[in-house]
Amino acid sequence: MREASALKPVFNLTGTVLHTNLGRAQLCDAAIEAVTQTMRQPVTLEYALDEAGRGHRDRALAQLLCELTGAEDACIVNNNAAAVLLMLAALASGKGVIVSRGELVEIGGAFRIPDVMRQAGCQLIEVGTTNRTHLADYRHAITDDCSLLMKVHTSNYQIQGFTHAVDEAELVALAKEHALPLITDLGSGSLIDLAEQGLPAEPMPQSLIAAGVDLVSFSGDKLLGGPQAGIIIGKKALIDRLQQHPLKRALRVDKMTLAALEATLKLYRHPERLGDNLPTLRQLTRKAHDILQQAERLMPALETAYGDDFLVETAACSSQIGSGSLPVERLPSFAVTFTPRDGRGSSLNSLAQRWRQLPRPVIGRLQEGKLWLDLRCLDDESQFIRMLVP
Ligand SMILES: *Cc1c(COP(=O)(O)O)cnc(C)c1O
Secondary structure, eight states: OOOOOSSOOOEEOSSEEEOGGGTSOOOOHHHHHHHHHHHHSOOOSSEETTTTEEOOTTHHHHHHHHHHHOOSEEEEESSHHHHHHHHHHHHHTTSEEEEEGGGOOEETTTEEHHHHHHHTTOEEEEESOSSBOOHHHHHHHOOTTEEEEEEEOOTTOOOOSSOBOOOHHHHHHHHHHTTOOEEEEEETOOSSOGGGGTSOOOOOHHHHHHHTOSEEEEESSSTTOSSSOEEEEEOHHHHHHHHHSHHHHHHOOOHHHHHHHHHHHHHTTOGGGHHHHOHHHHHHTOOHHHHHHHHHHHHHHHHHHHTTTEEEEEEEEEEEEETTBOTTOOEEEEEEEEEETTOOHHHHHHHHHHHHTSSSOEEOEEETTEEEEEGGGOOOHHHHHHHHOO
């Protein structure tokens, strides 16, 4: 028997599309091909053919990112956490960085803005309150020891009610007045207008660049739908400082990541075809009635196999985008649910356990005394049936 792989393919029927524990974005075919090529043959990773000498590893991608976002230059690192660390370390080490108290976020897996500040050797200068921060709060905090204004997108929570935040457009003027760079950690960020796709709106990196933000960072494997990477776009003079900082060497990405990211970004040149070519967008925009039809197609086989011990039903449910994106926004979806006829939680747990032991495990969600299989991300229907209905 072949030894089991540590990275086992599974069916992600949890209802969370960009599931961090299940590897976030599924890559597009073009990215998979590009990575394979890059692995098989030597490539011009840091070799400029025109000058027959040493080139710059991020150069080709920087050009593409500038074309797509209107930025002057770009820098690619291992993930967005690394991007934030690099921006802070290169531009504000030993200095103060002003951030609103409403934006001191924690992302899962120990990424917390105050801790990253400390790691980068910066002094965090908190302004405003949890729910309300005004332009005057930023203005009053600026001293000679400050070297940066920072915005952090509160991607995984929302403060509602009596609130006020200062957006980038307002902060740009203040930053200019004091000759301080303004940087934004956007977290997810989307290069297309998601509202046009019927999805909850998410800030777009190119809009922030157009508004005059100096550096914007975002993830490669969240809404962008590419490989794990941190992308920093913005002013050339600042990107140069990031590229020259010793941490960049430690945080740089490998050729496979660059190949996958380039292929993914190229799809954004044709936004009208993105829904067909980018798995993440395809999954996020799948219509509920299409998912219901799939559920109804699968029901008879599942009922035959499990009907004795479980009540098998289709049920409306809500999928989540995941990866800290817009947790309060839900996507209408459908699931097949399994309710134990003996009413025992142990029957439910053992069913979930059994499905986790399959050659391609099926991962659902336990909720309200049922096991839910949200079919939004079910790709290979016949393999799924082969797994569940032996
Ligand atoms: C997700 C996120 C991060 C971390 O990005 P990774 O690519 O997971 O390292 C940082 N900041 C914000 C606001 C995020 O949403």
